[in-house]
Amino acid sequence: MSTPGTAQLAPRARVVELLERRGVTATQQRVEVGQVLFACPQHLSADQILERVLAMGARVSKATVYNTLNLFSERGLVRTLSIDGDRQFYDPTTAPHHHFYNVDTGELIDIPADALALASLPAPPAGTAHERIDVIIRVRSS
Amino acid sequence: MSTPGTAQLAPRARVVELLERRGVTATQQRVEVGQVLFACPQHLSADQILERVLAMGARVSKATVYNTLNLFSERGLVRTLSIDGDRQFYDPTTAPHHHFYNVDTGELIDIPADALALASLPAPPAGTAHERIDVIIRVRSS
DNA sequence: CACAAGGATGAGAATTGTTCTCATTCCATC
DNA sequence: GATGGAATGAGAACAATTCTCATCCTTGTG
Structure with a gap:
């Protein structure tokens, strides 16, 4: 223990x-x-x-x-x-990855970058460059 | 006018x-x-x-x-x-779609659902069900 | 058409996460 | 060790949002 x-x-x-x-x-x-x-x-x-x-x-x-x-x-x-308007969370994992967010419990779970394929990214608006992509999959306890 | x-x-x-x-x-x-x-x-x-x-x-x-x-x-x-910790935004478009967010100007731009293909969605954690997916592509003025 | 009952509204206080102020403390460098 | 600029901290200030609760509408009913 x-x-x-x-x-x-x-x-x-x-x-x-x-x-x-x-x-x-x-x-x-x-x-x-x-x-x-x-x-x-x-x-x-x-x-x-x-x-x-x-x-x-x-x-x-x-x-x-x-x-x-x-x-x-x-x-x-x-x-x-x-994730929500309440407060910010700090994530020590800086390599690209994404998140599950349980709207009932507030729990956040990492999704490794390679577990979620983003095909056909749209081009960024004129005069701008990609900086980072955040995917949040909201789930609810069932 | x-x-x-x-x-x-x-x-x-x-x-x-x-x-x-x-x-x-x-x-x-x-x-x-x-x-x-x-x-x-x-x-x-x-x-x-x-x-x-x-x-x-x-x-x-x-x-x-x-x-x-x-x-x-x-x-x-x-x-x-x-999008950031400052305040919430209200989006009248409720059909699935995503967003560009310009971190320099604060501008938000819709990305139609079909402009961004999400292949191989990971299964939701045990005991939870998908609710909605948010993709935010952060861009910066270049 | 009056009227009760429950829902909606509003003024302002309260809460909460975050930032700011600026006097004090620390620390790398001489 | 001195010293100057950066870091820290106590608490005030701020901003977005929520809460309180008295008042005002709505809506269904007689």
Whole structure:
């Protein structure tokens, strides 16, 4: 069984390497946020991340969590998901992939890119270039 | 040229029919919101809808606009889109289709369902059933 | 046509997720 | 160690949305 109150974390060294590879200064708080975020493939809200960082005994503010997540997002370390209007989720998996979203439970599940073939992509509107494609398959508990 | 201050509106009769077909009581305010919303294929925020309803000389409150849009959404009269975390957009086109989203301008453009082939849909997770599929192609001004 | 009953509306307060402010703290570099 | 610019944090500010609840309509019924 797992130690109570101790969640699985990504090793500091791995997080530091990830950040530095993207030119992000690896400060105390950023690394701690990263340890939570990059622990495993998952979908966490800012609040959940704050909670877990505090639970690991670290000291971080809400402002820093948001600053950090926005920075990570800009630098491609995390993918920001807007599924409903309520809040955003942060997805440590940045390689192309898609999502199931259970509208009843709020659960998000990854769909590997190769499990969903997108044939015949339409050309982007004049003067624009593709940036990323999000497919969300909404499902409901039956 | 168009009459200044007079936006294009869906005819009352058509809106009333749409609402009644879905079992929605066609009250004054709901019809007015519908006249704005169903005027043409478009993507409006709640604020924009409120603005336009007021601009047509009607009297509606913010609360009623939200109540109405949520009701329309439940009854399948409108599709609610969450593209970024900022606000929701309401799309009168309820038939399957997808969207381009320009991250620089915020512009949303419809993609007809048949312009984008989804091959090999993954099976929904156990105990769930497909509800709807949203494809958002993010583009950036180049 | 009056009228009750339940639904709809609206003004503004409340909530919630996120951003902002700016004084303090940290940290890489000299 | 000093130092300057970046990072942090407490809490205020903000914006979209929801809630509250008193008032107003509608609609069906006698």
